[in-house]
Each structure stands twice: as structure tokens, then as C-alpha cells.
Amino acid sequence: MFKLFFIIIQLQAIVLTQDIDTLFDLANESYIKKNFLESSKTYELILKEGYHSTDLYMNLGNSYYFLEEFGNSRWSYEMGMKLSPFDKDLIYNYDKLIKSVTNVIEPPKNNLLDFIKIFLQSFSLNMFVFSTVCFFFIFSFLTFLYKILKVNFIKVLSYILLSLLVVNILLVFTKKVWDQNNKFVIVIKDETSIFSAPYLNNSIQSSTLYDGNKVKVNQETNLWLEISTFDGRKGWIRTEDIRNLD
Amino acid sequence: MVRIFIIYLLFSNIFSQELTSSVSSNEINLTESIIYTIKINDIEVNPEVNLEKLENSFSIIAGPNIGSEYRYVNGERSSSRSISWTLIPKKQGKLIIPPMEVKIGNDRLFTKEFEIQVSKQDIDKSTKDLILEVKIDKTDVVIGEQIVISYKFYTRIASKVISTEFPKYKNFWTEKLFDPTGTQINPESWEDVEIDGYNYKALKLYEVSIFPLEEGVFELDSMIMKVETKEKDPSFNRLFWNDPFFDTFSQYTSARILVSDPLTVKVSSLKNIPENFSGAVGSFNLTSSISDEKIEEGIPAIFTLKLNGSGNLKNISRPQVTFPEKIEVFEGETIIEKNISDKSSGSIQWKYNLIPRKSGNFKVGTISLPYYSPKFKKWSYALSNEVNFEVYESTLFDDKDKSLVDSSGSALKFIRMQPQKWIKIASNNYNKSILSLFILSFIFIILPFFKNTFKIMTNRILNSLDRKKSIKLAKKNIRNSKSILIDGPKIILRFFYLKKKIHSENFDITFIKDEAKKFLKNEDLIFLNDFLDKCKEQTFSNVNYDNGSDDLKIELIKFLERIDSYV
Numbered sequence: 001m002f003k004l005f006f007i008i009i010q011l012q013a014i015v016l017t018q019d020i021d022t023l024f025d026l027a028n029e030s031y032i033k034k035n036f037l038e039s040s041k042t043y044e045l046i047l048k049e050g051y052h053s054t055d056l057y058m059n060l061g062n063s064y065y066f067l068e069e070f071g072n073s074r075w076s077y078e079m080g081m082k083l084s085p086f087d088k089d090l091i092y093n094y095d096k097l098i099k100s101v102t103n104v105i106e107p108p109k110n111n112l113l114d115f116i117k118i119f120l121q122s123f124s125l126n127m128f129v130f131s132t133v134c135f136f137f138i139f140s141f142l143t144f145l146y147k148i149l150k151v152n153f154i155k156v157l158s159y160i161l162l163s164l165l166v167v168n169i170l171l172v173f174t175k176k177v178w179d180q181n182n183k184f185v186i187v188i189k190d191e192t193s194i195f196s197a198p199y200l201n202n203s204i205q206s207s208t209l210y211d212g213n214k215v216k217v218n219q220e221t222n223l224w225l226e227i228s229t230f231d232g233r234k235g236w237i238r239t240e241d242i243r244n245l246d
Numbered sequence: 247m248v249r250i251f252i253i254y255l256l257f258s259n260i261f262s263q264e265l266t267s268s269v270s271s272n273e274i275n276l277t278e279s280i281i282y283t284i285k286i287n288d289i290e291v292n293p294e295v296n297l298e299k300l301e302n303s304f305s306i307i308a309g310p311n312i313g314s315e316y317r318y319v320n321g322e323r324s325s326s327r328s329i330s331w332t333l334i335p336k337k338q339g340k341l342i343i344p345p346m347e348v349k350i351g352n353d354r355l356f357t358k359e360f361e362i363q364v365s366k367q368d369i370d371k372s373t374k375d376l377i378l379e380v381k382i383d384k385t386d387v388v389i390g391e392q393i394v395i396s397y398k399f400y401t402r403i404a405s406k407v408i409s410t411e412f413p414k415y416k417n418f419w420t421e422k423l424f425d426p427t428g429t430q431i432n433p434e435s436w437e438d439v440e441i442d443g444y445n446y447k448a449l450k451l452y453e454v455s456i457f458p459l460e461e462g463v464f465e466l467d468s469m470i471m472k473v474e475t476k477e478k479d480p481s482f483n484r485l486f487w488n489d490p491f492f493d494t495f496s497q498y499t500s501a502r503i504l505v506s507d508p509l510t511v512k513v514s515s516l517k518n519i520p521e522n523f524s525g526a527v528g529s530f531n532l533t534s535s536i537s538d539e540k541i542e543e544g545i546p547a548i549f550t551l552k553l554n555g556s557g558n559l560k561n562i563s564r565p566q567v568t569f570p571e572k573i574e575v576f577e578g579e580t581i582i583e584k585n586i587s588d589k590s591s592g593s594i595q596w597k598y599n600l601i602p603r604k605s606g607n608f609k610v611g612t613i614s615l616p617y618y619s620p621k622f623k624k625w626s627y628a629l630s631n632e633v634n635f636e637v638y639e640s641t642l643f644d645d646k647d648k649s650l651v652d653s654s655g656s657a658l659k660f661i662r663m664q665p666q667k668w669i670k671i672a673s674n675n676y677n678k679s680i681l682s683l684f685i686l687s688f689i690f691i692i693l694p695f696f697k698n699t700f701k702i703m704t705n706r707i708l709n710s711l712d713r714k715k716s717i718k719l720a721k722k723n724i725r726n727s728k729s730i731l732i733d734g735p736k737i738i739l740r741f742f743y744l745k746k747k748i749h750s751e752n753f754d755i756t757f758i759k760d761e762a763k764k765f766l767k768n769e770d771l772i773f774l775n776d777f778l779d780k781c782k783e784q785t786f787s788n789v790n791y792d793n794g795s796d797d798l799k800i801e802l803i804k805f806l807e808r809i810d811s812y813v
Binding site for chain 2 (some may be wrong): 024025028032038083129130133143144147214
């Protein structure tokens with residue numbers, strides 16, 4: 001009975017993956033025919049189905065680039081770079097896109113910070129927790145073996161594992177704090193106003209952000225985000241004007 | 247420009263209104279101003295005056311100035327309000343101030359018409375303390391030709407510039423060459439000059455390049471400048487008051503208005519315009535270059551076309567350039583740089599982003615850019631140099647990628663079409679794995695603390711297994727025995743031992759009988775004793791009693807199966 005159930009689940013997964021592949025092929029066909037609107041919609045459909053890949057983000061970013069939707073294009077490339085931080089083509093296209101963004105504001109380059117950023121952004125918090133639990137499992141198993149077998153080599157190994165476990169726990173906390181303090185969004189509207197308070201009122205409009213700019217989120221409500229830009233401006237923008245990089 | 251002036255008065259009732267208007271003078275020259283006054287008696291509502299009709303002939307340099315007058319004659323009170331403006335003529339000749347409509351509540355009153363005779367500016371500079379000079383380098387030009395106009399202020403009395411109204415040049419493209427707005431004017435800014443034997447202080451006010459956009463004859467606006475001066479009061483010109491020490495007492499301050507001479511420019515159209523003319527008028531030369539002479543296939547390079555010279559750089563559109571086939575071209579940025587030393591010359595650079603799609607040697611030929619030379623009054627051509635470059639095969643991308651780039655014609659790097667390894671977004675597998683691993687780890691951690699319990703349990707399990715094993719082993723040994731009467735006691739001893747009823751397998755038959763009393767039923771004990779006695783007899787006799795051994799084996803097996811259920 002269990003075997004039958006397992007087989008059905010496997011079959012369903014295969015059918016679903018085939019559907020996603022078909023969608024991907026359709027989107028690629030539209031792309032080649034330069035029907036970028038159609039291709040972007042189809043790629044988005046795959047994302048909506050809950051699947052993603054570096055290549056999908058690359059193609060989606062390209063489609064949006066040709067549609068001059070630089071915000072969405074940047075979002076796609078950045079999501080792709082989260083999966084493959086060192087993908088040369090993605091980086092090349094991303095750099096090209098950045099040159100097209102109006103009034104783009106980028107933080108200055110810092111190799112060490114960039115490395116830390118890539119390291120922390122490349123793995124989700126779940127992955128960090130998973131690796132910690134793996135270390136904990138190996139450590140506990142080794143401890144158990146030592147209690148039974150009383151072999152010194154196992155004891156040494158378990159101490160090494162304990163150190164790794166502590167480092168990993170610290171990494172989990174670092175990742176958690178990093179995620180909380182480094183939440184970024186991309187502006188996907190041609191122009192969005194920054195307000196000094198979360199109210200739609202022209203008199204408190206302080207400045208403007210353009211499509212494709214990246215801003216840091218300080219706090220958020222359902223309809224508004226408090227953001228700060230890399231040039232030091234602070235204020236509130238509407239959530240409908242941005243796309244989340246989570 | 248529409249100027250509506252709303253004047254609020256204190257009261258709202260209308261009694262009776264009488265409107266009079268006047269001008270301070272009917273004959274002035276171009277640099278002089280007049281005061282235009284409208285006076286309304288017994289007005290206590292809000293009047294509105296629209297001076298829009300004046301704008302073609304006059305500039306308003308001050309006003310509206312509002313004055314009130316209250317009179318009591320023989321106990322009767324009367325009041326009047328006057329509004330006045332200071333006007334400067336924009337051109338010479340007979341200028342008209344048309345009847346102006348004055349709205350007072352729902353009533354409409356009209357001023358009378360005035361005729362002002364404006365004569366040319368007095369050119370005898372030597373008699374003047376203040377001069378506003380305008381210089382134009384040419385007045386007969388063609389469309390697009392550069393004209394430089396500069397304004398200079400000369401003074402020989404203490405003066406201070408209060409305000410300046412710079413002219414607006416309609417139908418001309420304007421580039422400021424010198425604009426003092428926002429700069430600090432200090433004593434060093436002034437230069438000493440001598441005009442007709444008089445010493446003046448001179449200050450450059452404004453310099454502008456204008457480029458005509460249309461054919462025709464255009465009258466350029468004058469610059470209007472308001473100056474505050476300190477002059478000597480002639481009434482103090484006696485005795486010791488003439489001493490410089492008492493200058494403070496002998497000077498008075500007055501405001502003066504200076505207007506520059508009007509200018510007329512004749513603009514002719516360009517004739518026999520070449521086919522690929524992009525608007526260049528002046529004197530130019532053209533160069534071209536490429537960012538890298540060896541380019542990798544698919545990697546962008548920048549082709550730059552640079553036009554140097556003097557003329558209407560900002561009015562020149564991007565020239566058409568023919569690039570070799572298999573080179574994708576995207577228009578890049580346009581950079582205009584002005585020469586700091588003369589401000590009339592400079593350069594314009596047009597960038598083209600080239601993406602080669604095929605390897606080989608390529609050439610961008612000479613580019614010809616026609617321009618009109620005002621100096622020689624003829625058409626000339628600026629010719630660029632040839633640019634050669636080599637495109638080598640890409641080492642980064644395979645053929646499939648390249649063909650995709652070709653078909654999409656894009657500047658970005660390729661579409662990717664290979665089969666994907668799809669990743670589930672926000673998968674919960676991690677959570678399950680994390681939980682499972684954590685529980686397992688926890689078990690491993692706490693397990694050593696239950697060592698004794700674990701031992702007991704293990705023993706129990708082992709015992710249970712041994713017990714199950716004892717009957718099987720006994721049956722097997724019985725079947726394999728060649729002499730059951732010799733092997734029987736050992737098999738029974740092992741059976742009881744595995745059943746944990748005795749501590750060792752090495753007891754003798756008597757001991758088994760005694761021990762068996764503790765856990766065997768009577769009938770089974772009788773059978774056991776009988777069997778053991780037979781075995782004992784066999785041990786001490788040379789007679790072989792094993793003739794009915796198969797029956798004995800069966801009986802022994804039955805016995806053991808029977809006692810296995812309760813022992």
C-alpha cells in the first residue's frame with residue numbers, strides 16, 4: 001500500500017516537472033522570436049508554480065531588459081546571482097543593465113564586504129540551520145560511540161566537531177542578523193516617490209526613485225516600506241512599487 | 247506675459263469712482279524711464295489692472311507702487327488711491343500705451359491712451375557717468391552661425407548694481423559664456439579703462455553665444471540694469487564742506503536705470519545644403535577611433551567619432567555612420583566639451599557601442615561630415631580617418647550560444663535553453679530534515695545516560711532470543727545424535743541452561759534431577775528421571791540400549807516441547 005502511494009507521488013512529480021520544462025521551452029521560443037512580453041510572462045508562470053533555476057532568472061532578466069523594465073530585470077539577475085553568485089554571464093548582463101538604470105545609486109565596492117555578502121546571500125537561513133544540525137548529529141553520534149567504545153580518536157573527532165558546531169551556530173545568528181539588517185527591494189515602477197511619512201500626500205513627498213534602483217528596507221507595513229537609499233535618503237515608499245529580493 | 251495686479255483695499259462699499267491716468271513724460275530716449283500712474287478717487291473695493299498690452303513696447307522695471315490720499319474739505323472726507331509703474335521703452339519710435347481696463351468690483355473703467363515718443367540713446371559717452379555697453383561680433387549671419395554678444399558696465403562714480411534683467415533671445419539657441427549670477431563681485435573684478443580722457447571702472451556683466459534657428463530679421467531685447475549711485479550734492483559745494491572728510495554729508499544716493507542699445511540681426515538661410523548635413527556651422531575637423539583594435543567576438547567595443555572646432559556644437563545631430571555587416575551597433579552617449587580658454591570652441595564626441603558577431607578583419611571607412619563655414623561663406627567637409635580592427639573568435643561561448651545571440655539581435659549574453667535542474671522555491675524539506683536530524687542527535691546524546699536500563703533491556707531481549715533458540719537447538723541436537731542415551735543428558739542440560747534454569751552446563755545427572763524438581767511438573771519430572779536413569783545405565787554398562795533410540799528421540803522431543811511452554 002505504502003509502495004503504491006510512493007509510486008503515485010513520484011509520477012506526479014515527474015508529470016509536474018515535465019510541465020515546467022514545457023513552459024520553459026515555450027518561453028524560450030517566445031524569446032527567440034523576440035516576443036519578450038510573452039516570454040517574460042511564461043517565465044514568471046514557472047516561478048509562480050514554485051520552481052526556479054539560474055538560467056530561468058537569466059532569461060527572465062534578459063526579457064525584462066528588452067522590455068525596458070529595468071527593475072524587474074535587475075530583480076531577476078539578482079535572484080539568479082543568489083543561486084549562482086559567480087555566474088559570469090549573469091554578472092556581465094547585470095553590469096550592462098546597471099548602466100541603463102536612470103540615476104542609479106550603488107554603494108562603493110568593497111571586496112571583503114562583497115565576499116561576506118556573497119557568502120551570506122548564497123545560502124538561506126534554513127541551509128545554515130541544516131548544516132548546524134548536521135554537525136550536531138555527527139557530534140552526538142561520535143559522543144555516543146565514544147561512551148560505548150571509549151576510543152580516544154573518536155573523542156578528538158568529537159571535539160573538532162564541537163568546534164565546528166559552535167562556529168556554525170555563530171554563523172546562524174550572523175545570518176539571522178544579516179537578513180534582518182540587509183533586506184533589499186528593487187523599484188519596479190518607472191518613478192516612485194519617497195514620502196517622509198507613510199501617507200499618500202504630495203506635500204510630504206521628499207524625492208523620487210527610478211525604475212531599477214535598489215533600496216534597503218528598514219521597516220515595513222502592509223502598504224508601505226521605510227527605506228534608505230545608498231546616498232543617504234530616507235523615507236517611505238509604497239509596496240506596490242517594489243519587488244522583494246527575499 | 248500676463249501680469250494681473252490685485253490690489254486689496256480696506257472697505258467694500260462703492261460710492262463713486264473717478265479714474266485719471268498720467269505719464270511722467272511723453273518724450274524720452276531709449277535709456278530713460280517714465281512713470282505711468284492710474285489714480286482712482288473714492289475707491290474702496292479691489293481693483294484689477296491688466297498690463298499685458300504694454301509688454302510689446304515697454305518693460306516694467308518697478309511697480310506697482312500704491313499710494314493713498316485722504317482729504318477733509320469743509321468737514322467732507324474724500325480719498326483716492328494711485329497705482330504707478332516705472333516703464334522702460336523696448337524700442338525707439340512712437341510707442342503707444344493703450345487704454346487699460348481697470349476692474350473695480352463689477353465695474354469696468356478705462357484709462358486714456360498715451361503716445362510716447364522714444365528717441366535713440368544719446369551716444370555722447372563722455373558726458374555720462376554710467377554706461378552700459380553692448381558688443382555684438384556680427385549682425386549678418388546664416389542659420390546656425392555663432393554670434394557672440396557681450397555686455398559691459400562702465401562707471402566713474404560710486405555705484406552698486408541692484409538688479410539686471412538679461413535679454414531673452416527668441417528664435418536663437420543660447421549658450422552662456424559668462425554669467426555673473428551667483429558669483430561674488432569684488433574690487434578686483436573691475437578694470438580701469440580710459441574713455442575720451444575720462445577714467446572709468448569697467449565690469450563685464452554678461453557674455454552669450456547665440457545661434458539663429460530661423461531665417462529673418464530679429465530685434466534683440468536690451469539689457470536693463472538698475473544701479474544705485476552716490477553723487478555729490480551741489481548744494482554742499484562751498485567752504486570746508488567741500489573737504490573729503492565731510493563727503494558723507496555732501497553725498498546723496500539715487501537709483502538709475504541703464505538700458506543697452508537695441509540690436510538687430512539679419513539671419514539668412516543656408517543654400518545648397520548637402521544631403522547628409524547634420525546642422526554644423528563653424529569650423530571643424532573630425533577624428534574617429536575605437537577602444538580596442540583586437541576585439542573578442544561578442545564582446546562590445548566603443549567606436550568614438552570626435553568633432554573638434556568652433557561653432558554650434560550643441561546643435562549638431564549625430565551623423566550617420568555605415569559600419570560593416572555582422573557588427574551590431576548601439577548608439578552610445580554624446581559628450582560635449584567646451585574649451586575653457588575661449589569658450590567658443592570645443593568638441594563633441596559621439597559614441598557607438600559595437601558588438602561584433604563574426605570574427606575577421608573589419609574597417610570603418612572615412613566619415614564625411616559637411617559643415618557651413620561662415621568665414622569662407624561656403625560648404626566644407628570634415629573627414630575622419632579610417633579605423634581598422636580585428637575580431638577574433640570567442641573562447642567563452644559555444645556555437646549554439648552565438649546563433650541564439652544572432653537570432654535575438656541582443657546586446658546581452660544569451661538565452662539559455664538547456665534542460666534545467668529545477669529547484670523548488672521555499673521548500674520545506676529542510677524543515678523536516680532538520681527536525682529528524684535534531685531528534686536523532688538528541689537521542690544519541692541522551693542514550694548514554696540510560697546505559698543500565700539499556701543493558702537490562704538488552705539482556706532481556708537476548709534472554710528471550712536464547713529461550714526461543716533453546717528448543718530449536720535441542721531438537722536439532724536430538725535429531726543429529728548417534729546415541730541419544732549418551733548425548734541426552736548434555737542436550738537437556740544445555741536446554742535448561744539456555745532457558746536460564748541452571749547456571750552451568752557442566753552439572754551431573756543427579757544435580758539435574760534435584761534442580762528439575764523446582765520447575766517441572768510431576769509427570770514431566772517422572773519422565774525426566776526415567777530418561778536420565780536409562781542414560782545412567784547406559785553410561786555404566788557395555789550393553790547397547792540404543793535399539794529403540796528413534797522412539798526415545800521422539801519422546802524426548804515431545805517432552806522438551808511440552809516443558810518449553812511453561813519453563
